[in-house]
Amino acid sequence: MSTNNFVHKQHAHCESGVTANLLTHHGLPISEPLAFGIGAGLFFAHIPFVKVSGTPGTTFRTWPGAIFKRVAERLEVKVHTEKFSNPQKANAALDMALEAGKPVGMLSSVFYLPYLPEAFRFHFNAHNLIAYGKENGLYNISDPILEDVATIDPEDLAKARFAKGTPEPKGFMYYINDIPKSVDFNKAIKAGIKQTCFFMLSPPLPWFGNKAIGLLAKKIKGYPTKLTPRKASLYLGNIIRMQEEIGTGGAGFRYLYAAFLQEASEMMKRDDLAQFSTELTKIGDDWRNFAYYAARQMKNRSGDIVSYDELSDLLNVCGTKEKDLFQRMQKIKW
Amino acid sequence: MDVNEVPQDPKNFKGAENLKKLMYATDKDGKYTGVVSSGWEAENAATKQAWDDVDENLAKTEAQVRAGELSPIAYYMEKNLMELSLLAKYVGKWQWQVKRHFKPSVFNNMDATLLQKYADVFNITTEELKSFGK
Missing domain, CATH: 3.90.70.10 (Cysteine proteinases)
Structure with missing residues (x-):
């Protein structure tokens, strides 16, 4: 069969x-980007006390099952x-x-x-x-x-x-x-973007959303003094893997989400979304830059305090720029 | 990331070279498109490191099993990339019980049913499990 x-x-x-x-x-x-955006797949969380295979849990995406469920609901499938x-x-x-x-x-x-x-x-x-x-x-x-x-x-x-x-x-x-006879993509896109902004900006806890990027940056600063060089390397390696290994489309889903914003801007004929897409692409490049230097630090294992400080700063750049972007996106007049 | 900048650094270990993944990148007009990538140096190093860590720990545990300090269960748990908590769930035991089974003296007197259960979880025969490190 x-x-x-x-x-x-x-x-x-x-x-x-x-x-x-x-x-x-x-x-x-x-398209995949459209499904990802409508399903509000983009997220960030860093939960130091939840260890996954011995390293602190870090994720760049929403919880499993949510994307399919939200897309189905929003498109009334x-x-x-x-x-x-x-x-x-x-x-x-x-x-x-x-x-x-x-x-x-x-x-x-x-x-x-x-x-x-x-x-x-x-x-x-x-x-x-x-x-x-x-x-x-x-x-x-x-x-x-x-x-x-x-x-x-x-x-x-x-x-x-x-x-x-x-x-x-x-x-x-x-x-x-x-499948319904007609689908209101615009409404679904709007709901998806609103939800992503909400999840990035609103969680009152430090481990979820944009705040967690700052938390991770702070933790990385402490790696050389709080961890053995081996542990520090493994922790960094895990962040890189979550961000880049299989399945994120690069830069921890940032490029995928930027592709969504671009497609949405064409469908809804909105230049502001295209502008946000271009900005997020650049932020994605910042994430890749962070991963590049994190990998160098990981391989070197010197426990060099200056490098960890620099890595922390690179990550803070991503967090600060994203916060600003999502705050402006949240204020879009639909 | 520009389509021309999508890295093509193959990961040459444990079959990773057989999987080319899709990345999203922008073309010369700034339009997003999917590009197939063999891998990226930074990411390859991170994957490799995770496996090196597994292999290092596994070699240590193997030595301990051979020296009679640990039972083969400790070895196969690590070989299957499991932690105590996960293995305990698979065999339906408490963690402290599984920890006890790490003792060679306890392992040597294990009943056949439980031995079979462990062998099934590790996807090996009871013979392989019992004879490891001997």
Whole structure:
């Protein structure tokens, strides 16, 4: 069985990529940046006391599942979502949906996806992929971070869907039931931008949104005195990986969001959004600059206080510029 | 970032060279487009470092298992990139119980069912698990 004419397209990020591919398949063509922006995917958080594989948790994006859910709500697309108590039920439900001709989105752990190179297979449980058919006992997989489609054994897929840890996917799957006759993209874009501004600027806690960039900058300043050179290197390396390794489109989703603002400016015929896009691209370059010097510091491991101070300053530049940008964007008269 | 500036530095380890990812960059008119990238020096170094750290720790643990200080469970936990908390969830035990299973004396007397459970989580046979480091 196979869903007819499913077209795989490579994207930068798994969740916005799956969202774009599913909607496009169902006759609502949408780019990845548009899905990412409407789903308010951009975010920042640094939570020093939550350790992920021994390093403080840092993220450049919103929580898993939010992008697909928000895009569906904002475009009034009817979706089906389901979690399962065991792999047998999960695979059976997947087979039924595929029989019905529906490509199915799923949450999975990259550690249990044999088609990915080993280098990327850590215990990251919030990876999104699509199954679009089953042939000769293998599922046909469209993984948006890959150039081409792949296949997976049902047993491996079950392991990936029932990985333990944080978060636990519990076999979570989702598919589209119905697309509305007409879609108000402008309204959805506006809601997405408003939400991103809100999440960047409003959290009263220091670990979330724009404030957290300053917090991370402050923490980095303390690395040479508070951590062993080895730990400091690992912490820096983790920030770089979250920002640049697979799935962000570069500069921790800043380029992806700038691409969204550009597309939105064309759709809504608004020059101000184009201006914000250009600005965010430059801020993205600042983030890349930070990562470049962070990598140098990481490799050198000298624990040189001056360099850590400089890194901290580079990060503060990103935070300050972004704060100003989002504050102005929040005041847009729609 | 300009389309011409999208780095193409291949990551040549653990199969990473087989995955080219999509980046967003601007063309000469400032218009965003997707560009496929082999990797970036800065990011490659960070990925490599994370793996070097895993390998270093693994070598240390292997030596401890061979010296009879730790059970093979400690080794395979690290080999599967797990922490105590995650392994405990997979085998359905408390963390202190798993920690106890790191003791060779406790491991040597482990019942077959539990041994099988660990072997399944590590995706190996009980024989492989028992004989490691011997």
